[in-house]
Structures are given as structure tokens and as C-alpha cells.
Amino acid sequence: MTTAGDGKPISTIVIIIAMQTEALPLVDKFRLTEDPDSVFPNGVPWVRFHGMYKDLQVNIIWPGKDLHLGVDSVGTISASLVTYAAIQALKPDLIINAGTAGGFKAKGARVGDVYLASDVAFHDRRIPIPVFDQYGIGARQTFSPPNLLKELILKVGKLSTGDSLDMSPHDETSILANDATIKDMEGAAVAYVADLLSVPVIFIKAVTDIVDGEKPTSEEFLQNLVAVTAALGQAVSQVVDFITGKCLGQL
Numbered sequence: 001m002t003t004a005g006d007g008k009p010i011s012t013i014v015i016i017i018a019m020q021t022e023a024l025p026l027v028d029k030f031r032l033t034e035d036p037d038s039v040f041p042n043g044v045p046w047v048r049f050h051g052m053y054k055d056l057q058v059n060i061i062w063p064g065k066d067l068h069l070g071v072d073s074v075g076t077i078s079a080s081l082v083t084y085a086a087i088q089a090l091k092p093d094l095i096i097n098a099g100t101a102g103g104f105k106a107k108g109a110r111v112g113d114v115y116l117a118s119d120v121a122f123h124d125r126r127i128p129i130p131v132f133d134q135y136g137i138g139a140r141q142t143f144s145p146p147n148l149l150k151e152l153i154l155k156v157g158k159l160s161t162g163d164s165l166d167m168s169p170h171d172e173t174s175i176l177a178n179d180a181t182i183k184d185m186e187g188a189a190v191a192y193v194a195d196l197l198s199v200p201v202i203f204i205k206a207v208t209d210i211v212d213g214e215k216p217t218s219e220e221f222l223q224n225l226v227a228v229t230a231a232l233g234q235a236v237s238q239v240v241d242f243i244t245g246k247c248l249g250q251l
């Protein structure tokens with residue numbers, strides 16, 4: 001499906017972002033506009049912002065607001081659906097999944113740090129039957145571009161994904177087993193779909209809250225969201241600048 005693998009420069013990228021607050025700074029930065037003729041089925045809340053940035057066709061895909069409750073459609077189900085639909089409709093050479101995450105201070109994470117995830121796995125899919133257990137965890141290494149990592153100041157760590165913002169004792173055990181430094185609600189789901197369809201994904205995650213700290217997660221998350229989103233936006237635009245004009249093998 002990708003052409004950029006054949007030594008041609010990357011031409012189309014899809015940036016998957018779960019929350020409006022995370023997406024809008026990048027929509028502004030790349031001067032993207034909302035697609036009036038949606039490439040998605042009628043009636044879904046999924047939003048595509050697009051435009052040319054230098055030589056790149058940049059698409060930001062946001063799953064939008066829940067049709068019934070009006071909040072951002074966070075979590076693995078919406079993330080999987082929009083990843084699938086965006087790949088089918090737009091045939092990107094590369095996906096970037098950008099967002100916020102919880103961080104573990106025991107692993108060196110601090111609020112405001114921006115990570116590139118080297119590995120992803122799930123922490124809330126426990127199936128204690130041989131081999132199904134590994135299927136549930138769904139651990140996989142990500143596309144970790146060596147030259148990009150040399151050039152940009154990003155931390156590298158493993159990401160663990162689950163559908164809850166809080167952390168149950170069961171989740172905690174699994175997150176430890178996953179050796180995770182950061183915790184989100186979408187990454188491993190995006191990785192699963194992109195792997196099925198053979199599209200490489202770069203995961204850029206900025207830490208809004210410290211999971212193994214004293215403050216309640218939801219409070220700390222909301223307190224830091226806007227500032228951390230600015231750091232996220234800066235990191236993603238650096239990544240996009242780095243990608244421009246290169247083929248996948250040069251990243």
C-alpha cells in the first residue's frame with residue numbers, strides 16, 4: 001500500500017489525536033481546514049482536518065465528540081475505528097498517534113516530558129488461557145526511526161494502553177509486567193489496526209499526570225492539559241518537519 005517504502009518521499013501522513021484540546025494547536029500550526037465532504041460514513045462524529053504543509057499532505061483525524069454525551073470519543077474503540085477508516089480512505093505512508101499520557105515517576109517520567117513509544121501493549125485485556133494471554137496483551141515493537149531519535153529531543157519508553165483513565169490494582173500489575181513508562185487509552189489499539197494494514201506508526205505522547213504520584217489523576221490531568229498540549233504540539237511539528245522530503249528508510 002505505501003509508496004514511501006520504495007524510496008519515494010513520504011507524501012501523505014495521518015495524525016490520530018483523541019481529544020479536541022490536543023488537536024487544535026496542531027490544526028492551527030499546519031493551517032489545516034476541516035473537510036466539508038467527509039471521507040467517513042454519514043452521521044459519524046469523526047473529523048478530518050487537512051491541508052498541505054511543505055510537501056506533505058497532512059491529515060489530522062479526531063474521533064470527535066460522542067453523539068450522545070458530547071465528550072471527546074477517547075479510548076480504544078473509537079481509536080481503532082478511525083485508524084481503520086483513515087487508512088482505507090487516505091492510504092497514508094505513515095501515521096502519527098499523538099496525545100497525552102500518564103507517566104510513571106519510578107521510570108523517570110515527569111509532567112511535560114514528551115515520549116516516543118518504543119513498544120506498546122494492553123493492560124486491561126486479561127485472558128488467562130495459554131496464547132490467548134499473549135493475544136490479549138498484544139505487545140508489539142513500534143516503528144522507532146533511528147535518525148529522528150538522534151535529531152530530536154524525545155524520551156523513549158514503553159507505552160501501556162487500557163480503556164480507563166484510573167488504574168485498578170489489576171491494571172497496575174499488568175502495567176508493571178509491560179515494563180511501561182507511560183499509560184494511555186489509545187496507543188496499542190492504533191498499533192493493532194495499523195499493523196493489520198501494514199502502515200508504520202510513530203507514537204508521540206506527552207505526560208499530563210504522574211500515575212505513581214500523590215495527586216489524583218483526573219485533577220492533575222486537567223490542571224496540566226493545556227500546557228502539556230503545547231509541548232505535544234511542538235514535538236509533533238518537529239517530527240513532521242523532520243519527515244518532510246524523506247522516505248521511510250531515512251527516518
Ligand code: SAH
Nearest residue numbers: 018074100101102164165183184185186208
Ligand atoms: N477528564 C478528561 C478525560 C480524558 S480521558 C476530560 O475531561 O476530557 C484521558 C485522555 O488522555 C485519553 O485520550 C488518554 O489517552 C490520555 N491520558 C492522559 N493521562 C492518562 C492516564 N493517566 N491514563 C490513561 N490515559 C491518559
